Amino acid sequence: MTQANATVLAAELREKADPADQPTATADCHDYDNGPSPGPGGGCGASFLMCLACPNARIYPAHHSRLAHLHHALDNLRTALDPGHWHRQWEDGHARLEHLKGQISTTMWARALADVTDTDRDLIALLLNGDLDP
Known part of the structure; x- marks a missing residue:
């Protein structure tokens, strides 16, 4: 299994953005x-949920609210979907978010959930619907 397919968080945690890095969802x-998942036309071909499993990913506090909301949304999906479907589609991404949650403080995670914006909600809805995948 490659690191990009692992269910652990491989993204690097940082305090601030690097202007040379490219924003993703x-x-x-x-x-x-x-990256470890080249796209057929170049660039990265991985889904945005796989970003967190990639060593090229960089996460800093401005991402926390969006990722906390994604984690919460995946928890909600778990109760609404057939367990087998949820496991195949969402469990690995959820596990990486659990890993992230363990890397930052409980206070920061709670603050991140409180700071979720409408833009975060809209972006995560697009991601969950598959509208952002390559």
Whole structure:
């Protein structure tokens, strides 16, 4: 199994953004053209849920609210979907978010949930519907 397919968080946690990194729906990408999941036309071909499993991903506090909301949304999906479907589709991404939650303080995670914006909600809805996948 490659690291990009692992269910652990491989993203690097940072205090602030690097202007050279490219923003994505879930993190910033440090090397979009040379990732572990090349796209057929170049760049990255991985889904945005896989960003958190990529060593090129960079997460800093501005991402926390969006990722906390995604974690919450995946918890909600777990109660609404067939367990087998949820497991196949969402469990690995949820596990990476659990790992992230363990890496930042409980206070920061709670603050992140309180700071979720309408933009975060809209972006996560698009992500969950598959509208952002390559």
